[in-house]
Amino acid sequence: MKRRLPIALLLACLLAALFASAQAGSAKPPPRASKGFFGIGPQTTLTDKDAEYMTAGGIESVRWPLPWNGIQPTKKGGYSWDGFDDVVEVAARHGLTVLPFAYGTPSWIARKYTTLPINNAKARSAWTAFLRAAAERYGPGGDFWAEHAPGVVKYEPAIRKPLPIREWQIWNEANFFYFAFPASPQRYAQLVRISSPAIKRVDPKAKVILTGLFGDPPPGSPKGMPAAQFLDTVYRSPGIKSRFDGVALHPYAVDAETLEELVEDLHDVTVENHDRIPLYITEMGWGSENNFQQVAFEQGIRGQVKQLKDSYAYLLANRNRLDLKQVYWFSWKDLPDSCTFCDSVGFFREGPRFHAKPAWHAFVDLTGGRARP
16 A cells, blocks of 8 residues: 555646646637727827827727717807817827717706706707717718818828717716716606607717616615616616617626626616617726725725726626627726726826826736737
């Protein structure tokens, strides 16, 4: 027995090594994303240098606010597109598409910008006119592209390859009082019902995406309603399924495991309502400061990297089953004196220079891009 024991141990070690080798050889490479999957939601004005870093890093789309109250602040003043023009121009020159989210009721319609423009004919008419004007300007063959065509622009480079906006998101976090008050799925369904025809009358092939639903806001209507419950109630509006082409979620969570639960809950709602509809994650992120006890979405430098890796691993592995089209990380750069975690949620520190955090390098590893242009 004393002479056989070392041989048995040797055989056991050999078998273990062979098993480990076989496991390593059969391991699948991480799933690759489809075209357009990786997006970003900046908090600060988009510059050419930002766009260069974005495209180098594998980002293909930018989500940007289309604030009605900023573009049409007065009833008779017309539309002022300058700020949004600047973003579309920079993005297009660098091959980035833009996903706008239209929101914000002007004061000549309602006292608060969070009031959905559905209360009367005046509000509904002004809102739909605004959406039509936006689609006419930035959609296929729109005025913006004509103004920036070769031979027209004299003092700056022309946009030689237009990237018209074909996807439009209606409002932002309509299930949360910060953007919509009251947080009412019935009222939001009314908004979608008038918004979709306004856009598709201009561009019949445009896609209308529902508001990015805050995954689990503070409970208690009219302040907030969980995303899955809100969407399920929207579905109860007769004929509403024909009015939108995608659902969207903002699964802010303490960790990637909770994010997965929020995504699955929302997906279950679409399945239960017999709706094979694409899913968009139009905001997702964690902060790099270590204020977990105050802000659940701040996990520290290492925690930001871990949650990023774990969440994207789940989303990429399940993208086909979920019909997941795009994921937008929020945000690009830190923005001090903003929301409770917006000051640390970026891939880069604040300021004009590009001081990358470890999360940026982890993200670039996922996209297959480069950390620098």
